Amino acid sequence: MKITLRETADYLLNNDNFLLLCHVSPDGDTVGSACALARALISNGKSVRILCGDKFTQEYLFMLEGIEMSEGEPEHIVAVDIAVPSLLGDEYEGLYGDKVELCIDHHSTNSLYAQRVCLEPDSASAAEIVYLLLRMMQVEITPIIASCLYCGVSTDTGCFRFSNTTVRTFEIAAELAKAGADYYNINQAFFETKTRTYAALERLTLEGMKFYFDGQCAIITITQEMYARTGSDESEVTKLANLPRQIEGVKVGVMMRELKDGGFKCSIRTHGEIDASQIAGRLGGGGHAGAAACTINLTKGKATNLLLKEVQAELEA
Amino acid sequence: MKITLRETADYLLNNDNFLLLCHVSPDGDTVGSACALARALISNGKSVRILCGDKFTQEYLFMLEGIEMSEGEPEHIVAVDIAVPSLLGDEYEGLYGDKVELCIDHHSTNSLYAQRVCLEPDSASAAEIVYLLLRMMQVEITPIIASCLYCGVSTDTGCFRFSNTTVRTFEIAAELAKAGADYYNINQAFFETKTRTYAALERLTLEGMKFYFDGQCAIITITQEMYARTGSDESEVTKLANLPRQIEGVKVGVMMRELKDGGFKCSIRTHGEIDASQIAGRLGGGGHAGAAACTINLTKGKATNLLLKEVQAELEA
Numbered sequence A, B: 001m002k003i004t005l006r007e008t009a010d011y012l013l014n015n016d017n018f019l020l021l022c023h024v025s026p027d028g029d030t031v032g033s034a035c036a037l038a039r040a041l042i043s044n045g046k047s048v049r050i051l052c053g054d055k056f057t058q059e060y061l062f063m064l065e066g067i068e069m070s071e072g073e074p075e076h077i078v079a080v081d082i083a084v085p086s087l088l089g090d091e092y093e094g095l096y097g098d099k100v101e102l103c104i105d106h107h108s109t110n111s112l113y114a115q116r117v118c119l120e121p122d123s124a125s126a127a128e129i130v131y132l133l134l135r136m137m138q139v140e141i142t143p144i145i146a147s148c149l150y151c152g153v154s155t156d157t158g159c160f161r162f163s164n165t166t167v168r169t170f171e172i173a174a175e176l177a178k179a180g181a182d183y184y185n186i187n188q189a190f191f192e193t194k195t196r197t198y199a200a201l202e203r204l205t206l207e208g209m210k211f212y213f214d215g216q217c218a219i220i221t222i223t224q225e226m227y228a229r230t231g232s233d234e235s236e237v238t239k240l241a242n243l244p245r246q247i248e249g250v251k252v253g254v255m256m257r258e259l260k261d262g263g264f265k266c267s268i269r270t271h272g273e274i275d276a277s278q279i280a281g282r283l284g285g286g287g288h289a290g291a292a293a294c295t296i297n298l299t300k301g302k303a304t305n306l307l308l309k310e311v312q313a314e315l316e317a
Helices: A005-014 A028-043 A058-064 A090-096 A126-136 A143-155 A167-178 A183-192 A196-207 A224-230 A238-246 A276-282 A300-316 B005-014 B028-043 B058-064 B090-096 B126-136 B143-156 B167-178 B183-192 B196-207 B224-230 B238-246 B276-282 B300-316
Strands: A018-022 A048-052 A076-080 A100-105 A116-119 A210-212 A217-222 A252-258 A264-270 A291-296 B018-022 B048-052 B076-080 B100-105 B116-119 B210-212 B217-222 B252-258 B264-270 B291-296
Touching: A005 A100, A005 A116, A005 A126, A018 A028, A018 A090, A028 A048, A028 A058, A028 A076, A028 A126, A028 A143, A058 A143, A100 A126, A126 A143, A126 A167, A143 A167, A143 A183, A167 A183, A167 B167, A196 A217, A196 A224, A196 A238, A196 B196, A217 A238, A217 A300, A238 A252, A238 A264, A252 A300, A264 A276, A264 A300, A276 A291, A276 A300, A291 A300, B005 B100, B005 B116, B005 B126, B018 B028, B018 B090, B028 B048, B028 B058, B028 B076, B028 B126, B028 B143, B058 B143, B100 B126, B126 B143, B126 B167, B143 B167, B143 B183, B167 B183, B196 B217, B196 B224, B196 B238, B217 B238, B217 B300, B238 B252, B238 B264, B252 B300, B264 B276, B264 B300, B276 B291, B276 B300, B291 B300
Parallel strands: A018 A048, A018 A076, A076 A100, A100 A116, A217 A252, B018 B048, B018 B076, B076 B100, B100 B116, B217 B252
Antiparallel strands: A210 A217, A252 A264, A264 A291, B210 B217, B252 B264, B264 B291
16 A cells, blocks of 8 residues: 555654665665664664665665664564565565565555555655655754765765756755765765775776677676686676766666676666666566666676677667 | 955946956866856846857857857956966966956965955855855846756766865755756766767776875876877866776875877876865966866976875875
């Protein structure tokens, strides 16, 4: 059942003992939204625990720091930024997949698996929705809450550059900055700073970028051997996915990264009318119109050919 | 003489027949500020002309489009975002260097060469100041004026990532987005899209990046020969200046680009307590604490050594 922001705020105000769930491969939005919400609920005297099917990586720990997690049995399960139960990860999908009482989300593809869904598909990030909820709950937006929300707002919009950015995104960013969000250091960490190993991997990857269909498609490929050569690893690879689409004339940009056990995870980024989720969907994956992913369990040459066939079909559609 | 925003607004409202001057190597802030101001003055029934010592490159033309430039003899000379008269370029410095009646600027290094100086060194961009002036002048912020100002606001802050970004920057960005600024396409053009030739130049440049002082300084060098090899040219080089500073551990990032007639223009970008304007200043240039520039008329090796000496002095200061 879809519920309004007001109903969601009331549900949060009227209950206690929450478990907040983040999606696997956690990003700034799921972690930032969950941490801001947890801090707000705790400031209202409630018990909260945050869980995620994957380990939180270093860059997100500042948001979790100082949150006193409840150890007791949770009574109310809330999923944040999670479109489908499989994104809870195997363990938590098994434990909680059919017990989520509230899902706060901005994915139009949300499967409505939760008992209550607070869904705003026009919101650039879940953090924008959480900001509105906290205002409605009359929670004080402390500097650390503002930082958590700013992290979600900025990372899900590529620092205000992606097409999901709205006037409201800027307005909320301004409110969060005013409330003391540490926007400078967050922007530096997520958008500016490159480790030496990442920079080496990026350079090596771009050297091998290949163009197809008169430059309408660009593909980069990252192999396990390239991690070894540069000292980088899979934790640094996410940002590379946007690079092929940045090249002028490219409508479909693809990052193919070799998995440890073979096969390739393909991240597809598109511009304009080209629907990335169509390409990924025909190869067993899914996602948004501008960003989608699939896994192809073939050798590099065969995987590339299969992918190119689907890219061509979409370019010609 | 320094004057207030109110006095500046009154000066603009009480005069007519303006010449607005942009600085050489025009950027989004000098062009955006001048074009927004020109449109505002024209909407108030005044005659305006915009001049720049260098040709406006393709990416800035959307801001100039449709501005009806006055052809008559200007009566009042206004410099926008110009810290010192030499930035007018040789011709206009000779013609107007000692005749500037008003300078609107945010460089703390402004030499106060103009008769009236509206100076806000804490403003991230001149465009922020022009926005405040237009509000004070009760000018309607049309979508194209909003786009001109957004271009200045976003480019001078690296899309809100540089340390000059303030709460007010976000607030003004939100106001401009609300007023109809075409922020998506501006962000795409200035921050996301790379031409094939730029991408090739970037790759070649990064291959040659060198580190000094335990990785605290990184230098990239762009030679005329590299333009020839990649099909790129000087118009594409500005964005490269930020890349060395992005590497983790780098406190001073430098781009040295070979000029057509020999010598090197050095763009210095720093983090934290390191003052780029000190380094550039000792080599005959100037700028801000985080971004400054100078020209060294020596061979590559000698220019690098001279620069490194000043970088070391600043690192040890």
